[in-house]
Amino acid sequence: MFSKTHDDRPATGRGGQVSVLAPDLVITGVIASEGTIELHGNVDGELAAATLVVGNEGRMKGKVQAGQVDVRGEMDGSVSCGSLTLRAAARLHADCQSSRLVIESGAEVEGRFARPPAPPQAAPPAAPRAPEPDLPQAPEDNL
DSSP states (O other): OOOOSOOOSOOOOGGGOEEEEOTTOEEEEEEEOSSEEEEOSEEEEEEEEEEEEEOTTOEEEEEEEEEEEEESSEEEEEEEEEEEEEOTTOEEEEEEEEEEEEEOTTOEEESOEEOOOOOOOOOOOOOOOOOOOOOOOOOOOOO
16 A cells, blocks of 8 residues: 655665764764764764765764765755755755755755866877987087
């Protein structure tokens, strides 16, 4: 009778590992994961993950670097990611650098948004240099 045809949750990172940080958890420092982090508590510091999901009760203050970021809670600081989704309940006060940005109606947003700089294009190969012509040399004076 009930079925959901579309899953709004982001795909998990490498190996499908998901780390859940509970609502009663407070962390100050650096967190890193090769998988997905679901943040329902409070983090003050730096966070790096393949995917970050900030739940309704979650609060992230600091620097985030991730492949995908999905925010329902609060973020304050800086975000660098490939894809940033701000849900209707999101409160974002950050400078963001993202290739893809989705903002749902109702999200509170304050900050700067930028696309990451394009990777430098490879320079065209240099044309082969022609050999320099042999110039006649001046005769040496014998004294």
